[in-house]
Amino acid sequence: MSPFEVVAILLAGVAAGTINTVVGSGTLITFPTLLAFGVPPVTANVSNTIGLVPGSVSGVIGYRRELAGQRSRITRLASASLLGAIVGAVLLLVLPDGAFIAIVPALILLGCVLVALQPRISAAVARRHDASGGMPHRGVWWVWPAVAGTGVYGGYFGAAQGVLLMAILGIGIDEDLQRLNAVKNILAAIVNAVAGLIFAFVADVDWRIVLLIGVGSVIGGQLGATVGRRLPSGVLRVVIVLVGLVALSVFLLT
Known part of the structure; x- marks a missing residue:
């Protein structure tokens, strides 16, 4: 690995950690970077997943103030992410290349649309729950299976996992964005950690890449928490949509 490749992968890790903390889709920076340097796709995918785990944890720490009072919600949704991640990681190991990735563009686009329409959809969902005292604290019934489905997606590939999670949580839970x-940062960290643990034992991992992305993503996680916390909900929603559209474009062109 040349000095240029080392610096490029490290910087890609910083960028991915920052974007993952604010929104998600950091994989669409690191994954194409690794492919450009000739890393085999599966090796790039599994090494990237493991490398982003420290960055996810860094993002969680950076957003710890916003986690206050959400323990029961997080515990419930964490189980969905855990199960989904296991299924997704297993699918990556047993399915032919590209079998699941074929639907990634549609999922990214759907996530962007859902985030953009989130205020109207959330209001409609809340009205349906007015008779029973409002929307449940843990969210409407479909949030858990939707988070589990996102965990499957994240365990397999992970690009724009954060966009999808923000769409699901924003629409199904009556809470500040x-x-x-x-919460999204914790769920994404669980998915990356579980899938990464499985890959570490049974997949072809390049640990040099893991180290570089890991160091970069930790730095990016702190940068992302600093930037993301200062954004108003409306601005954050616009950023989510824009990042999702950029991720879609990068994925289609890669």
Whole structure:
């Protein structure tokens, strides 16, 4: 690995850690970077997943203030992410290349649309729950299976996992978007950690790449928490949509 490749992968890790903490889709920076340097796709995918785990944890720490009072919600949704990540990681190991990635563009686009329409959809969902005292604290019934489905997706590939999670949480849970972003960081960290643990034992991992992305993503996680917390909910929603569209474009062109 040349000095240029080392610096490029490290910087890609910083960028990915920053974007993952604010929104998600950091994989769409690191994954194409690794492919450009000739890393085999599966090796790039699994090494990237493991490398982003420290960055996810860094983002969680950076958003710890917004996690106050959300323990029961996080515990419930964490189980969905855990199960989904296991299924997704196993699918990556047993399915032919590209079998699941074929639907990634549609999922990214769907996530962007859902985030953009989130205020209207959330209001409609809340009205349906007015008779029973409002929307449940843990969210409407479909949030858990939707988070589990996102865990499957994240365990397999992970690009724009954060966009999808923010769409699901923002529509299904009556809560401030910054607090939901903190929850998103925990759920994404669980998916990356579980999938990464499985890959570490059974997949072809390049540990030099893991180290570089890991160091970069930790720095990026702190940068992302600093930037993301200062964004108003409306601005954060616009950023989510824009990052999702950029991720879609990068994925289609890669």
